[in-house]
Amino acid sequence: MKKIITLLGITVASLAYSQGGTMIVNNYTPYEYRGAILANNFSGGCYPIVGTTDAVIVPPNSHTGNGNALIYPNYRDQFTSSLYPMPNWTVSLSSTNSNVRPWNHGSLMPGGTISNNTKWSASKFAMYDPVTNLYVPEFGTTVSLAGNSCYMAPDFYATPNGANSAEIFTITTGTGLVETYLQLY
Numbered sequence: 165m166k167k168i169i170t171l172l173g174i175t176v177a178s179l180a181y182s183q184g185g186t187m188i189v190n191n192y193t194p195y196e197y198r199g200a201i202l203a204n205n206f207s208g209g210c211y212p213i214v215g216t217t218d219a220v221i222v223p224p225n226s227h228t229g230n231g232n233a234l235i236y237p238n239y240r241d242q243f244t245s246s247l248y249p250m251p252n253w254t255v256s257l258s259s260t261n262s263n264v265r266p267w268n269h270g271s272l273m274p275g276g277t278i279s280n281n282t283k284w285s286a287s288k289f290a291m292y293d294p295v296t297n298l299y300v301p302e303f304g305t306t307v308s309l310a311g312n313s314c315y316m317a318p319d320f321y322a323t324p325n326g327a328n329s330a331e332i333f334t335i336t337t338g339t340g341l342v343e344t345y346l347q348l349y
Contacts, residue, residue, distance in 0.1 A: 185334075185342035187284040189220075189234035190227035193328060193348050195300050197222040199289025201236070201346075202315070203282040210314035212278050214239065217252040217264055224294055239272035239279060284344035286315040287332060291348070300328070307332045307346070 191197045198221050204213045226232035226247075236242035236250070243249045255271070255278055256262040265271065271278040290304030302323045307330050308315035322329040329349045334342050 185284070185344065186238075187234075187236040187344050187346070188228065189222055189287075189346045189348070190229075191222045191224065191233075191348045192227055193291065194224045194294075195291040195303065195328075195348075196224055196294045197289055197348055198292055199287050201284070202286040202288070203284045204286075204312070204314045205281050206283050206285070206312065206314075211256060211258055212282055213256040213314070214272075214278060214282050215254045215256075216250050217254050218250070220248055220250065222248060236284075238274050240267055240274065243267040283342075285309050285312050286317065287330075287346050289330070291328070303328050305330065309334065309344070 187201060187203075189197065189201070198219045200216045201220055202213065202215045204210050220234065222234050223232070226234070228235075232247060234248045235246055237245065239250075239253055243251065250267060252264050252266055253269075253272060254262060255265050265278075270276055273279060286306060286308035288306045291300040292298065293300060302325070305321045306315060306317040307319055307321055308317040309332055310319045319333060320329065320331045330347065332344065332346045334344050336342050
């Protein structure tokens with residue numbers, strides 16, 4: 165009986181920590197989001213760090229309300245389920261060890277070594293006018309989850325003129341899954 169309880173406890177703990185759940189980007193602005201989405205280890209150092217290899221582009225007015233949000237359930241399944249799939253991920257195991265791994269690499273699978281030791285954590289981005297392809301002045305920054313000592317960035321940003329903002333936060337669902345949201349207004 166003790167073995168069964170111990171095994172169940174370990175399984176539940178692994179699933180609860182496994183890649184920190186789903187990443188959702190809601191772009192409510194009239195601008196195009198161009199950026200990187202990052203995940204890192206939150207316990208015992210920053211590494212491993214996982215980031216999008218290429219810039220993620222989310223069109224204007226793309227959010228869960230109209231079915232056009234960026235949704236990454238994990239590194240693997242996003243490739244076949246997301247409107248904005250990422251074919252490769254940059255994986256840094258230390259400050260001197262970085263490599264590119266495909267979306268279906270074993271360590272990035274749910275339950276894989278990298279996946280089990282990272283949580284969605286930050287975004288570095290800039291917003292662009294989709295008509296002119298020009299950068300929207302002062303609407304670009306890094307936002308990071310509160311309590312993330314690896315990226316010393318705020319979890320909320322407002323443009324100096326107050327017209328736009330960005331925030332990143334997590335919600336734990338009724339089933340115990342964690343959803344990380346990047347909201348652009």
